[in-house]
Amino acid sequence: MPFAPRFGIFLLSIIFVLLQTQPSSGALTEPQTLKDVKRQDPGVAKSKVSLPEKFDARTQLGQLQPPKITTEILSGTILGLANVPSSIAYAGIAGLHPLTGIWTSFFVGLTSALYGGRPGLIAATASAVCVPLSKITKTMGGLAPEYMQATVLLASALQAAFSLLKLGNLISLVTQPSLFGFMNGLGLVIAKAQMGIFAGLSGIPLLSTVLVALATALIVTIVPRFTTAVPSPLVALPLATVVSSILHLPLKTLGDLAGPDTFSGGLKVLPSVKTKLLPDIPYTKDTLALLFPVAMSISVITFLQTLLASKAVEDAPIKNTLIPETKKNRALMGVALGSSISTFFGGCGGCGLLPFTQLNMNCGGRGMVSSLTQPLCLALFVMVFAPLIAHVPMAAMAGLMFTVARSSIKPLPSYQMAQKAFSSGAPGMAKVDFLALCVSSIVCFKVDMAMGIVLGIVIDRIGRLVIEKMGQAEEGKDSGII
Structure with missing residues (x-):
């Protein structure tokens, strides 16, 4: 039997053992944040949860019980695997080697996790970085790596300045309609991006790709x-790999996407x-203007994406878990440091990623352990388990995404709005x-994610001011002042 099916069956066996050893869950409590606990009566808060004065990596790791740590590690493993094709694809956008994207994700994710700020945040290279960078890398010829490093270092310095100026606190300006619109647009963008695997296919290859994606x-x-003992993607992806290898299905794999060198x-x-x-590079005004x-x-864009990804973790409902508040400006600084460090290894920088942070939450990852496991597993996959990872079908990855x-799109809140x-009256x-919801959703999907959420916020704020002014005018008329 080929290597991929044998290793996949071995991995599925481990998962089966984990399922059999799942501990029984105790009484579940509703999610709490630090803010919620501070507002409670001290006696009540103390009876519900023992709250450490400061949340850092060591404190949080000490609070996690073994089943929770297992879930965090497994979730981080899934995220490491999911980041392989995305890192390769983003590197391709900027005209870079696939390994450049992978190692960028490693350094950005590792630094962000170690520096702290938002446990559960998944940081890696992103289209928000690679799309603008492509203007530099594809026009500078042999000097492209030097200009790319200079651009990313400058962007990291700007983001560090945002952190020092406490601009992360501006995330509180994001209104619920604009946030829901952003999530709707994000979900549609993710779904549209997966449709590329079906392009140019017909007959049996198309049918196989569709069936594997749907099954996953x-x-x-x-x-x-x-x-919930094992994150469901850790069941789906090995199973899809084993079945497609045994049946010799005509599917594109990660190896086909990146090439044998990767x-x-x-x-x-x-x-x-x-x-x-x-x-x-020449340090002149012309260079700076470029x-x-x-x-x-x-x-x-990375400023907004990192803060929104952090907010997604903080706002997520979690049972039997105390959620630390996000240190917004520290999260920004962690990403800035990670991006700058990546450039000294040929990297292109990155940011917090909302889609993968959402996937982390779906898999049960909420803490620093999952954030740290993701880049470590990413490195292990390309260095140690490369023969296995190369056989993972792209259709299975598309099904996962x-x-x-689906979980990003907010149909019920949108319908309720x-x-x-x-409604009458x-x-x-x-x-x-x-209106803010619709504009934000459409612009995020069709034009630009950052522009969409900013427009949603502006519409919501201006509309609120206009309505307040109109209300004051009506009150003035009723009282006879006007």
Whole structure:
């Protein structure tokens, strides 16, 4: 039997053992944040949960029980695997080698997790960085690596400045309609991105790809109804790999996506270290004029994405878990440091990723352990387990990401806002909220994620001010002042 099926069956056997040793769960309590506990009566809070004065990596790790740590590690493993194709794809956008994207995700994710700020946040390379960078890397020829490093270092410096200026606190300005619109747009973008695996296929290859994607999505959805001992993607992906290998299904794999060099394994896939502290480029006004707009675009978009990903973890409902508040500005600084460090290994920088943070939560990952496991597993996959990872079908990865898209889209809140806006005698603010939701959803999907959420916030805030002014004017008329 080939290597991939044998290893996959071995992995499934381990999962089966974990399922059999799942501990019985005790009484579940409702989720609490630090803010909630502080508002409670001291006696009540003390009876419900023992709250450490400071949340850091050591304190949080000490609070986790073995089953929780197992879930965190397994979730981080899934995220490491999910980040392989995305890192490769993002590197391709910027015209870089696939391994550049993978090692960028490693350094950004590792630094962000160790520096802290938001346990459970998944940071890696992103389209928010690679799309603007492509303007530099694809036009500078042989000097592209030097200019890329300079651009990312400048963007990291700007993001560090945002952190020092406490601009992370501005996330409180994000309104619920604009956030729901962002999530709707994000889900649609994720779903649309997966459709590429079906392009150019017909007959048996198309049918096989569709069936494997659907089966993977179905397994990921159904398994949590029976057990949460193992994240459902860790059941679905090995199963899809084993079945497709045994049946010799005509499917594209990760190896086909990246080429044999990426999954050759061993020490030869390690990145080289840049010996120069600063990139070898002319430091002139013309250079600054070329790099600054790109760096500013990267810093603003990564600023928003990191904060929104952090907010998603903080707002997620979790049972039997105390949720620490996000140290927003520390999370920004962690990503800035990770991006700058990655450039000395040929990397292109990154940010907090909402889709993968959402996937982490779906798999049960909420703490620093899952954030730290993700980059470590990413490195292990390309260095040690490369022969296995190369056989994972792209259709299975697409099926997994379709479930992330489904959980990102907010159909019920969107419907409730629409129903409230169009009901008879609806208040003006309900209509403004629905307008902000629609604009944010459409712009995030069709134009730009950052622009979409900013427009949603602006519409919501302006609408609120106008309605308040109109209300004051009506009160003035009723009182005879006007």
